[in-house]
Amino acid sequence: xxxxxxxxxxxxxxxxxxxxxxxxxxxxxxxxxxxxxxxxxxxxxxxxxxxxxxxxxxxxxxxxxxxxxxxxxxxxxxxxxxxxxxxxxxxxxxxxxxxxxxxxxxxxxxxxxxxxxxxxxxxxxxxxxxxxxxxxxxxxxxxxxxxxxxxxxxxxxxxxxxxxxxxxxxxxxxxxxxxxxxxxxxxxxxxxxxxxxxxxxxxxxxxxxxxxxxxxxxxxxxxxxxxxxxxxxxxxxxxxxxxxxxxxxxxxxxxxxxxxxxxxxxxxxxxxxxxxxxxxxxxxxxxxxxxxxxxxxxxxxxxxxxxxxxxxxxxxxxxxxxxxxxxxxxxxxxxxxxxxxxxxxxxxxxxxxxxxxxxxxxxxxxxxxxxxxxxxxxxxxxxxxxxxxxxxxxxxxxxxxxxxxxxx
Numbered sequence: 001x002x003x004x005x006x007x008x009x010x011x012x013x014x015x016x017x018x019x020x021x022x023x024x025x026x027x028x029x030x031x032x033x034x035x036x037x038x039x040x041x042x043x044x045x046x047x048x049x050x051x052x053x054x055x056x057x058x059x060x061x062x063x064x065x066x067x068x069x070x071x072x073x074x075x076x077x078x079x080x081x082x083x084x085x086x087x088x089x090x091x092x093x094x095x096x097x098x099x100x101x102x103x104x105x106x107x108x109x110x111x112x113x114x115x116x117x118x119x120x121x122x123x124x125x126x127x128x129x130x131x132x133x134x135x136x137x138x139x140x141x142x143x144x145x146x147x148x149x150x151x152x153x154x155x156x157x158x159x160x161x162x163x164x165x166x167x168x169x170x171x172x173x174x175x176x177x178x179x180x181x182x183x184x185x186x187x188x189x190x191x192x193x194x195x196x197x198x199x200x201x202x203x204x205x206x207x208x209x210x211x212x213x214x215x216x217x218x219x220x221x222x223x224x225x226x227x228x229x230x231x232x233x234x235x236x237x238x239x240x241x242x243x244x245x246x247x248x249x250x251x252x253x254x255x256x257x258x259x260x261x262x263x264x265x266x267x268x269x270x271x272x273x274x275x276x277x278x279x280x281x282x283x284x285x286x287x288x289x290x291x292x293x294x295x296x297x298x299x300x301x302x303x304x305x306x307x308x309x310x311x312x313x314x315x316x317x318x319x320x321x322x323x324x325x326x327x328x329x330x331x332x333x334x335x336x337x338x339x340x341x342x343x344x345x346x347x348x349x350x351x352x353x354x355x356x357x358x359x360x361x362x363x364x365x366x367x368x369x370x371x372x373x374x375x376x377x378x379x380x381x382x383x384x385x386x387x388x389x390x391x392x393x394x395x396x397x398x399x400x401x402x403x404x405x406x407x408x
Contacts, residue, residue, distance in 0.1 A: 145177035152181070152188045161185070162193060169200035173214040183220045195229055205236035206244075215249040222256040227264050233257065234266030241273040242280060251289040258296040271297060271305055281312045282320075291325040298329070298336040309333060310341035317348045318357065322364040331370050343376070350377045352385040359386075 140148070148164070151157030165172070165185050172178030186194050198221045201208065208214035222230045234257055237244050244250035254270070261267045274293070275281045284290035297305050310333055313320050320326040330349075334342055348354065349371045358364030372379055 139175040140172065140177040140181065142177055145181055148181045149184055152184050158188060162189060165197070167200070169197050169217075170204050170214075173201070173208065173217040174211055176213055179213040179217050182217050186217075186220045186224045191225075194225055198225060198229060202232055203236070205233050206240070209237065209244050209250040209253050210247055212249060215253060218253050219256045222253070222260050227261040230257075230261060231264050231266050234261065234264060234270050238266065238270055238273065241270050242284075245274055245284060245293045246287050246290045248289050251292050254293045255296040258293070258300045262300045262302075268302070271301060275305060275308050278308075278312055278315075281309065282315070285309070285312065285320065285326045285329045286323050288325060291329050294329050295332045298332045303338060306333075306337045307341060310337045310345065314344060314348065317345065318354060318364075321349060321358055321367040322361045324363050327363040327367050330367050334370060334374070346371060346374060346376055350374075350382070352382055355382060356386050 148161050151161035162185065165181065168178075169182055173182050182197070185197060189197060201218065201221065204214075205218065208218050218233060222233060233253065237250075237253075245254055257264075257267045257270070274284065275297075281294075285294050294309060298309060309329070313326070313330055313333055317330070321330045330345070334345055337345070349358070349367065355368050355371065358368035371377055372382070
Protein backbone atom coordinates (compact mmCIF):
# COMPACT_ATOMS: atom_id res chain seq x y z
CA UNK A 1 0.00 0.00 0.00
CA UNK A 2 1.48 3.33 -1.03
CA UNK A 3 2.00 6.17 1.39
CA UNK A 4 0.69 9.54 0.18
CA UNK A 5 3.26 12.22 0.86
CA UNK A 6 1.62 15.64 0.60
CA UNK A 7 0.92 18.68 2.64
CA UNK A 8 -2.79 18.16 1.98
CA UNK A 9 -4.78 15.67 3.98
CA UNK A 10 -5.26 12.33 2.32
CA UNK A 11 -8.93 11.38 1.91
CA UNK A 12 -10.85 8.58 0.31
CA UNK A 13 -13.69 10.25 -1.58
CA UNK A 14 -15.22 7.00 -2.77
CA UNK A 15 -14.22 4.26 -0.40
CA UNK A 16 -14.74 0.80 -1.75
CA UNK A 17 -14.07 -2.63 -0.39
CA UNK A 18 -10.45 -3.64 -0.47
CA UNK A 19 -11.23 -7.02 -2.02
CA UNK A 20 -12.93 -5.33 -5.00
CA UNK A 21 -10.06 -2.88 -5.44
CA UNK A 22 -7.49 -5.63 -5.56
CA UNK A 23 -9.63 -8.14 -7.41
CA UNK A 24 -8.52 -10.84 -4.99
CA UNK A 25 -10.21 -12.68 -2.17
CA UNK A 26 -10.36 -10.69 1.03
CA UNK A 27 -7.07 -11.57 2.71
CA UNK A 28 -5.52 -8.17 3.25
CA UNK A 29 -5.41 -6.35 6.58
CA UNK A 30 -4.74 -2.64 6.33
CA UNK A 31 -2.78 -0.82 9.01
CA UNK A 32 -2.91 2.86 9.95
CA UNK A 33 -0.69 5.07 7.80
CA UNK A 34 0.73 8.25 9.22
CA UNK A 35 0.80 10.98 6.59
CA UNK A 36 2.02 13.81 8.74
CA UNK A 37 4.62 12.99 11.37
CA UNK A 38 3.26 15.73 13.59
CA UNK A 39 -0.07 13.93 13.95
CA UNK A 40 -0.69 11.53 16.86
CA UNK A 41 -0.30 7.80 16.40
CA UNK A 42 -3.65 6.29 15.58
CA UNK A 43 -5.08 3.70 17.98
CA UNK A 44 -6.88 0.53 16.79
CA UNK A 45 -10.62 0.76 16.26
CA UNK A 46 -12.93 -2.10 15.49
CA UNK A 47 -14.93 -2.41 12.29
CA UNK A 48 -14.49 -1.01 8.76
CA UNK A 49 -14.60 2.63 9.67
CA UNK A 50 -12.50 5.73 9.14
CA UNK A 51 -11.03 7.76 11.97
CA UNK A 52 -10.73 11.35 10.83
CA UNK A 53 -8.17 13.84 11.94
CA UNK A 54 -6.92 17.06 10.54
CA UNK A 55 -3.79 15.27 9.32
CA UNK A 56 -5.06 11.88 8.16
CA UNK A 57 -8.13 9.78 7.43
CA UNK A 58 -7.33 6.13 6.75
CA UNK A 59 -9.82 3.26 6.54
CA UNK A 60 -9.33 0.60 9.22
CA UNK A 61 -10.59 -2.88 8.57
CA UNK A 62 -8.60 -5.02 11.03
CA UNK A 63 -10.30 -6.46 14.07
CA UNK A 64 -8.34 -5.97 17.34
CA UNK A 65 -7.88 -8.97 19.60
CA UNK A 66 -11.09 -9.61 21.43
CA UNK A 67 -12.04 -11.41 24.61
CA UNK A 68 -15.24 -13.34 25.20
CA UNK A 69 -15.47 -11.60 28.56
CA UNK A 70 -14.83 -8.05 27.37
CA UNK A 71 -16.35 -8.13 23.87
CA UNK A 72 -14.76 -7.10 20.58
CA UNK A 73 -13.73 -3.64 21.80
CA UNK A 74 -10.84 -4.89 23.87
CA UNK A 75 -7.10 -4.79 23.74
CA UNK A 76 -4.72 -7.17 25.50
CA UNK A 77 -2.17 -5.21 27.54
CA UNK A 78 -0.11 -8.10 28.92
CA UNK A 79 -2.05 -8.55 32.16
CA UNK A 80 -5.66 -8.65 30.97
CA UNK A 81 -8.11 -7.21 28.49
CA UNK A 82 -8.72 -3.49 28.75
CA UNK A 83 -11.64 -1.96 26.85
CA UNK A 84 -11.04 1.04 24.63
CA UNK A 85 -13.28 4.08 24.64
CA UNK A 86 -14.75 4.79 21.23
CA UNK A 87 -13.78 8.37 20.51
CA UNK A 88 -14.38 9.38 16.88
CA UNK A 89 -13.54 12.85 15.69
CA UNK A 90 -11.86 13.71 18.96
CA UNK A 91 -8.34 13.09 17.68
CA UNK A 92 -7.35 9.76 19.33
CA UNK A 93 -8.69 6.76 21.23
CA UNK A 94 -8.34 7.10 25.02
CA UNK A 95 -7.90 3.82 26.94
CA UNK A 96 -10.28 3.47 29.89
CA UNK A 97 -7.68 2.61 32.50
CA UNK A 98 -5.86 4.14 35.44
CA UNK A 99 -2.94 6.47 35.04
CA UNK A 100 0.58 5.13 34.48
CA UNK A 101 1.49 5.28 38.18
CA UNK A 102 -1.52 3.20 39.14
CA UNK A 103 -0.78 0.60 36.49
CA UNK A 104 2.84 0.37 37.66
CA UNK A 105 1.71 -0.32 41.21
CA UNK A 106 -0.65 -3.06 40.04
CA UNK A 107 2.10 -4.69 37.97
CA UNK A 108 4.53 -4.47 40.88
CA UNK A 109 2.09 -6.18 43.24
CA UNK A 110 1.44 -8.93 40.74
CA UNK A 111 5.16 -9.51 40.17
CA UNK A 112 5.67 -9.82 43.93
CA UNK A 113 2.81 -12.31 44.17
CA UNK A 114 4.21 -14.37 41.30
CA UNK A 115 7.70 -14.32 42.88
CA UNK A 116 6.36 -15.51 46.25
CA UNK A 117 4.36 -18.26 44.60
CA UNK A 118 7.43 -19.42 42.64
CA UNK A 119 9.74 -19.60 45.67
CA UNK A 120 10.76 -23.20 46.45
CA UNK A 121 9.66 -24.51 49.79
CA UNK A 122 12.54 -25.36 52.11
CA UNK A 123 12.22 -28.78 53.75
CA UNK A 124 10.89 -28.30 57.25
CA UNK A 125 9.76 -24.78 56.49
CA UNK A 126 7.27 -23.52 59.08
CA UNK A 127 4.06 -22.46 57.38
CA UNK A 128 2.11 -19.64 58.96
CA UNK A 129 -1.20 -20.73 60.42
CA UNK A 130 -4.45 -19.47 58.97
CA UNK A 131 -5.19 -17.42 62.07
CA UNK A 132 -1.67 -16.02 62.40
CA UNK A 133 -2.59 -12.72 60.79
CA UNK A 134 -5.38 -12.23 63.29
CA UNK A 135 -3.08 -13.16 66.18
CA UNK A 136 -0.40 -10.78 64.95
CA UNK A 137 -2.86 -7.98 65.53
CA UNK A 138 -2.75 -8.65 69.30
CA UNK A 139 0.30 -6.50 69.92
CA UNK A 140 1.20 -4.18 72.74
CA UNK A 141 2.20 -0.57 72.54
CA UNK A 142 5.34 0.44 74.36
CA UNK A 143 3.29 2.44 76.87
CA UNK A 144 1.04 -0.52 77.70
CA UNK A 145 4.06 -2.81 77.89
CA UNK A 146 5.75 -0.50 80.41
CA UNK A 147 2.57 -0.33 82.48
CA UNK A 148 2.25 -4.13 82.61
CA UNK A 149 5.87 -4.57 83.56
CA UNK A 150 5.43 -2.11 86.42
CA UNK A 151 2.39 -4.08 87.60
CA UNK A 152 4.35 -7.34 87.45
CA UNK A 153 7.08 -5.86 89.64
CA UNK A 154 4.63 -4.66 92.30
CA UNK A 155 2.77 -6.91 94.71
CA UNK A 156 -0.49 -5.02 94.30
CA UNK A 157 -0.76 -5.25 90.54
CA UNK A 158 0.80 -8.71 90.05
CA UNK A 159 -2.42 -10.72 90.08
CA UNK A 160 -4.21 -8.23 87.81
CA UNK A 161 -1.35 -8.32 85.29
CA UNK A 162 -1.24 -12.12 85.35
CA UNK A 163 -4.95 -12.32 84.59
CA UNK A 164 -4.46 -10.08 81.55
CA UNK A 165 -1.48 -12.09 80.27
CA UNK A 166 -3.26 -15.42 80.67
CA UNK A 167 -4.53 -16.55 77.29
CA UNK A 168 -2.31 -14.12 75.40
CA UNK A 169 1.10 -15.77 75.88
CA UNK A 170 1.53 -17.02 72.31
CA UNK A 171 0.39 -13.91 70.37
CA UNK A 172 2.30 -11.60 72.72
CA UNK A 173 5.42 -13.76 72.50
CA UNK A 174 5.73 -12.84 68.81
CA UNK A 175 5.51 -9.11 69.53
CA UNK A 176 8.60 -7.00 70.19
CA UNK A 177 7.03 -5.45 73.31
CA UNK A 178 4.82 -8.35 74.32
CA UNK A 179 7.67 -10.86 74.53
CA UNK A 180 9.28 -8.74 77.24
CA UNK A 181 6.09 -8.82 79.30
CA UNK A 182 5.79 -12.60 78.96
CA UNK A 183 9.42 -13.14 79.97
CA UNK A 184 8.99 -10.99 83.09
CA UNK A 185 5.77 -12.83 83.92
CA UNK A 186 7.69 -16.14 83.82
CA UNK A 187 10.11 -14.74 86.38
CA UNK A 188 7.51 -13.21 88.73
CA UNK A 189 4.82 -15.90 88.58
CA UNK A 190 4.55 -18.78 91.00
CA UNK A 191 5.57 -22.24 89.78
CA UNK A 192 1.97 -23.24 89.17
CA UNK A 193 1.14 -20.05 87.25
CA UNK A 194 4.37 -20.19 85.27
CA UNK A 195 3.54 -23.76 84.18
CA UNK A 196 0.14 -22.58 82.98
CA UNK A 197 1.77 -19.78 80.99
CA UNK A 198 4.26 -22.22 79.44
CA UNK A 199 1.44 -24.61 78.54
CA UNK A 200 0.09 -21.98 76.13
CA UNK A 201 3.26 -22.47 74.05
CA UNK A 202 2.63 -26.17 73.43
CA UNK A 203 2.40 -26.84 69.72
CA UNK A 204 4.12 -23.56 68.82
CA UNK A 205 7.76 -24.38 69.59
CA UNK A 206 8.87 -24.84 65.96
CA UNK A 207 7.42 -21.51 64.93
CA UNK A 208 8.82 -19.81 68.03
CA UNK A 209 12.30 -21.23 67.35
CA UNK A 210 12.57 -19.15 64.17
CA UNK A 211 10.83 -16.05 65.53
CA UNK A 212 13.01 -13.02 66.35
CA UNK A 213 10.92 -12.37 69.49
CA UNK A 214 9.31 -15.64 70.59
CA UNK A 215 12.66 -17.44 70.76
CA UNK A 216 13.50 -15.39 73.86
CA UNK A 217 10.30 -16.58 75.55
CA UNK A 218 11.22 -20.21 74.83
CA UNK A 219 14.69 -19.61 76.28
CA UNK A 220 13.11 -18.09 79.39
CA UNK A 221 10.92 -21.18 79.85
CA UNK A 222 14.04 -23.37 79.73
CA UNK A 223 16.11 -21.26 82.11
CA UNK A 224 13.31 -20.34 84.54
CA UNK A 225 11.26 -23.53 84.86
CA UNK A 226 12.22 -27.07 85.76
CA UNK A 227 13.62 -29.47 83.13
CA UNK A 228 10.50 -31.58 83.40
CA UNK A 229 8.27 -28.59 82.61
CA UNK A 230 10.34 -27.54 79.58
CA UNK A 231 10.75 -31.08 78.25
CA UNK A 232 8.06 -30.45 75.62
CA UNK A 233 10.42 -28.05 73.78
CA UNK A 234 12.98 -30.66 72.73
CA UNK A 235 10.23 -33.13 71.82
CA UNK A 236 8.57 -30.66 69.44
CA UNK A 237 11.90 -29.91 67.74
CA UNK A 238 12.66 -33.56 67.04
CA UNK A 239 12.48 -34.67 63.43
CA UNK A 240 13.99 -31.51 61.99
CA UNK A 241 17.04 -31.01 64.17
CA UNK A 242 19.38 -30.20 61.28
CA UNK A 243 17.39 -27.09 60.45
CA UNK A 244 17.05 -25.65 63.94
CA UNK A 245 20.69 -26.09 64.96
CA UNK A 246 21.66 -24.04 61.90
CA UNK A 247 19.13 -21.26 62.49
CA UNK A 248 20.29 -17.97 63.97
CA UNK A 249 17.51 -18.07 66.62
CA UNK A 250 16.96 -21.81 66.87
CA UNK A 251 20.58 -22.50 67.83
CA UNK A 252 20.11 -20.36 70.94
CA UNK A 253 17.25 -22.54 72.14
CA UNK A 254 19.31 -25.71 71.59
CA UNK A 255 22.20 -24.25 73.57
CA UNK A 256 19.84 -23.44 76.48
CA UNK A 257 18.49 -27.01 76.37
CA UNK A 258 22.03 -28.39 76.57
CA UNK A 259 22.88 -26.09 79.46
CA UNK A 260 19.80 -26.85 81.57
CA UNK A 261 18.22 -30.08 80.25
CA UNK A 262 21.11 -32.15 78.89
CA UNK A 263 20.04 -35.22 80.90
CA UNK A 264 16.44 -35.14 79.64
CA UNK A 265 15.41 -37.86 77.21
CA UNK A 266 14.17 -35.38 74.60
CA UNK A 267 17.45 -33.47 74.60
CA UNK A 268 19.52 -36.65 74.29
CA UNK A 269 17.43 -37.83 71.36
CA UNK A 270 17.90 -34.44 69.74
CA UNK A 271 21.70 -34.66 70.07
CA UNK A 272 21.71 -38.16 68.64
CA UNK A 273 19.72 -36.94 65.65
CA UNK A 274 22.26 -34.16 65.09
CA UNK A 275 25.37 -36.38 65.35
CA UNK A 276 23.93 -39.46 63.66
CA UNK A 277 25.59 -38.75 60.30
CA UNK A 278 29.34 -37.92 60.57
CA UNK A 279 29.24 -35.80 57.40
CA UNK A 280 26.36 -33.76 58.84
CA UNK A 281 28.23 -33.41 62.12
CA UNK A 282 31.29 -32.10 60.26
CA UNK A 283 29.16 -29.61 58.35
CA UNK A 284 27.62 -28.50 61.63
CA UNK A 285 31.09 -27.85 63.10
CA UNK A 286 31.79 -25.54 60.14
CA UNK A 287 28.45 -23.74 60.19
CA UNK A 288 28.20 -20.11 61.30
CA UNK A 289 25.52 -20.88 63.91
CA UNK A 290 25.74 -24.65 64.19
CA UNK A 291 29.22 -24.61 65.72
CA UNK A 292 27.76 -22.96 68.84
CA UNK A 293 25.56 -26.03 69.35
CA UNK A 294 28.55 -28.37 68.93
CA UNK A 295 30.49 -26.37 71.51
CA UNK A 296 27.56 -26.66 73.92
CA UNK A 297 27.49 -30.43 73.38
CA UNK A 298 31.21 -30.60 74.19
CA UNK A 299 30.67 -28.56 77.35
CA UNK A 300 27.44 -30.09 78.67
CA UNK A 301 26.83 -33.31 76.72
CA UNK A 302 27.53 -36.92 77.53
CA UNK A 303 31.01 -38.42 77.09
CA UNK A 304 29.94 -40.54 74.13
CA UNK A 305 28.78 -37.44 72.23
CA UNK A 306 32.10 -35.73 72.90
CA UNK A 307 33.93 -38.77 71.53
CA UNK A 308 31.87 -38.61 68.33
CA UNK A 309 32.79 -34.96 67.82
CA UNK A 310 36.48 -35.61 68.47
CA UNK A 311 36.46 -38.37 65.86
CA UNK A 312 34.92 -36.00 63.31
CA UNK A 313 37.53 -33.34 64.05
CA UNK A 314 40.45 -35.79 63.76
CA UNK A 315 39.33 -36.89 60.31
CA UNK A 316 40.79 -33.65 58.87
CA UNK A 317 42.28 -31.83 61.81
CA UNK A 318 44.29 -29.27 59.81
CA UNK A 319 41.29 -28.07 57.80
CA UNK A 320 39.11 -27.92 60.91
CA UNK A 321 41.71 -26.09 62.98
CA UNK A 322 42.09 -23.53 60.16
CA UNK A 323 38.38 -22.99 59.61
CA UNK A 324 36.60 -19.86 60.74
CA UNK A 325 33.91 -21.75 62.71
CA UNK A 326 35.40 -25.22 63.26
CA UNK A 327 38.52 -23.73 64.88
CA UNK A 328 36.34 -22.73 67.86
CA UNK A 329 35.11 -26.32 68.10
CA UNK A 330 38.70 -27.62 68.10
CA UNK A 331 39.62 -25.32 70.98
CA UNK A 332 36.54 -26.45 72.93
CA UNK A 333 37.43 -30.10 72.29
CA UNK A 334 40.89 -29.49 73.72
CA UNK A 335 39.21 -28.38 76.94
CA UNK A 336 36.11 -30.58 77.33
CA UNK A 337 36.79 -33.91 75.62
CA UNK A 338 38.06 -36.91 77.53
CA UNK A 339 41.78 -37.09 78.34
CA UNK A 340 42.27 -39.71 75.66
CA UNK A 341 40.64 -37.63 72.95
CA UNK A 342 42.46 -34.48 74.04
CA UNK A 343 45.80 -36.31 73.84
CA UNK A 344 44.98 -37.58 70.36
CA UNK A 345 44.20 -34.04 69.19
CA UNK A 346 47.34 -32.62 70.81
CA UNK A 347 49.59 -35.20 69.20
CA UNK A 348 48.34 -34.23 65.77
CA UNK A 349 48.23 -30.48 66.36
CA UNK A 350 51.63 -30.20 68.11
CA UNK A 351 53.59 -31.65 65.22
CA UNK A 352 56.19 -29.03 64.11
CA UNK A 353 54.92 -28.88 60.53
CA UNK A 354 51.34 -28.56 61.77
CA UNK A 355 52.18 -25.73 64.17
CA UNK A 356 54.15 -23.91 61.46
CA UNK A 357 51.24 -24.12 59.03
CA UNK A 358 48.59 -23.13 61.55
CA UNK A 359 50.65 -20.13 62.65
CA UNK A 360 50.36 -18.67 59.13
CA UNK A 361 46.57 -19.01 58.93
CA UNK A 362 44.22 -16.42 60.34
CA UNK A 363 42.03 -18.74 62.44
CA UNK A 364 44.55 -21.56 62.87
CA UNK A 365 46.83 -19.09 64.65
CA UNK A 366 44.62 -19.16 67.75
CA UNK A 367 44.48 -22.96 67.79
CA UNK A 368 48.28 -23.15 67.52
CA UNK A 369 48.66 -20.73 70.41
CA UNK A 370 46.23 -22.79 72.53
CA UNK A 371 48.23 -25.95 71.75
CA UNK A 372 51.52 -24.34 72.78
CA UNK A 373 49.99 -23.23 76.09
CA UNK A 374 49.14 -26.79 77.07
CA UNK A 375 51.51 -28.35 79.66
CA UNK A 376 51.66 -31.61 77.69
CA UNK A 377 53.40 -29.89 74.77
CA UNK A 378 57.19 -29.51 74.84
CA UNK A 379 57.54 -25.91 73.69
CA UNK A 380 61.36 -25.92 73.91
CA UNK A 381 61.59 -28.83 71.52
CA UNK A 382 59.24 -27.10 69.13
CA UNK A 383 61.27 -23.89 69.39
CA UNK A 384 64.30 -25.70 68.03
CA UNK A 385 62.38 -26.71 64.93
CA UNK A 386 60.22 -23.61 64.73
CA UNK A 387 61.94 -20.42 65.93
CA UNK A 388 58.61 -18.62 65.69
CA UNK A 389 57.04 -20.88 68.33
CA UNK A 390 58.17 -18.74 71.27
CA UNK A 391 57.09 -15.55 69.54
CA UNK A 392 53.75 -17.18 68.80
CA UNK A 393 52.93 -17.33 72.49
CA UNK A 394 53.43 -13.59 72.95
CA UNK A 395 51.60 -12.47 69.79
CA UNK A 396 47.98 -11.42 70.06
CA UNK A 397 47.31 -11.45 66.32
CA UNK A 398 48.41 -13.77 63.50
CA UNK A 399 51.41 -12.72 61.45
CA UNK A 400 49.45 -13.32 58.26
CA UNK A 401 45.80 -12.82 57.45
CA UNK A 402 45.90 -15.52 54.82
CA UNK A 403 42.75 -17.63 54.85
CA UNK A 404 43.53 -19.91 51.94
CA UNK A 405 43.12 -22.99 54.10
CA UNK A 406 39.57 -22.05 55.12
CA UNK A 407 36.88 -24.39 53.93
CA UNK A 408 33.21 -23.38 53.98
